[in-house]
Amino acid sequence: MARKSPPSPVVQPKVPLTANQLQKGIDRLEQRISDLDAFDLNTLKSGTSPELQALERSIEDTLERYFGVNTTAAIRYKAAQELHYHQMVWVSGMPEPNYKAHTKTNIEAAKALLGQAINALKADLEDLGPSLLTPATKASSSAGSSRVFLVHGHDEAVREAVARFLEKLGLQVIILHEQANGGRTIIEKIEHNSDVGMAVVLLTPDDVGCKAGGQVEPRVRQNVLLELGYFIGALGRDKVCALRSGKVEIPTDFAGVVWTEMSGEWKTALARELKQAGYAIDWNKVMG
DSSP, X not given: OOOOOOOOOOOBOOOOOOHHXXXXXXXXXXXXXXXXXXXXXXXXXXXXOHHHHHHHHHHHHHHHHHHOXXXXXXXXXXXXXXXXXXXXXXOTTOOOOOHHHHHHHXXXXXXXXXXXXXXXXXXXXXXXXXXGOOHHHHHHHTTTXXXXXXXXXXXXXXXXXXXXXXXXXXXXXXXXXXXXXXXXXXXXXXXXXXXXXXXXXXXXXOEEEOSTTSOOEEEXXXXXXXXXXXXHHHHOGGGEEEEEOSSOOOOGGGTTSOEEETTSSHHHHHHHHHHHTTOOOOHHHHHO
C-alpha cells in the first residue's frame, strides 16, 4: 500500500498592518540591510560565525513580524534569512570551499530580497492613502530622504538660487509645476509629491493686500500660505524651513515660528535645518 504524502501546509492570509506598523517594518528591514552591509566576512570560520547566525535569526524575526508565517509573502522572502553556504557534495581531499565568496553572494541576494520586501510594505502604506497617515508616520517614512519640496511664489531668481543650492548639496528638489499632472488637481499633486523629509518655503513679496481700511502691504501669494500650512500639518513644524526675501508681511498664525532672512547667511542656516531634519550635509559644499 502506497504511503500517503503529508499534507501541504496551508498558506496563511496576508498579515493586516496599520500605517505605523508598516512604517516600523520598513525601518527594521532597512536596518537589516544595514546590518548585512556591516557584516565582516573575515569573521567566518569554516563558513560560519556567531555574527552570521545572529543575522539570520534577526532577519527571520523581522520577516515573521511583518509578513507572518507561511503566508505567500513570507514564503517569497524566506530565502533572505539563508546566509550560510552549504556545499551539497564534499569528498575527502577536495579543497575547502571559498566560504567568503559564497557567503558574500548569499548576502547580496538577501539584500535584494529585503529590498523587495521593503517595496511591498511601501506599496501597502501608499494604498492606505494620505488621509490615514499621521504626521509622525509621514515624517518617519521620509527619514533619510534626499527629497526636499520647494514652495515658492513668483520670484524666479530667489527660487532658482535656493533650488541650485539644494541640488549642490546632492538633494532632489521637488518643484510642483515641474511634476507631471497625471490628471490630478493641485492639492492632489501636492499630496502625491509630499513624501519628502523637509519643505523649504520661500516667503517673497509677490502680492499686496490689507485688511479693510488698512494700508496696502506686500504679501506672499495665497498658494504659498496654503502649502506652508499643509506641510506644517503633514511633516511637523520642525520639518518646515521658511526663507523670507524682502519686506513681506508674515501671517499672524505663523508668528513665533523661526524663519531665516535671505539677506544674511541663509545657506548656512538652511543647511543646519536640513541636518537637524536628518539629511546628510557636506559642509564643504555649503561653504564652497
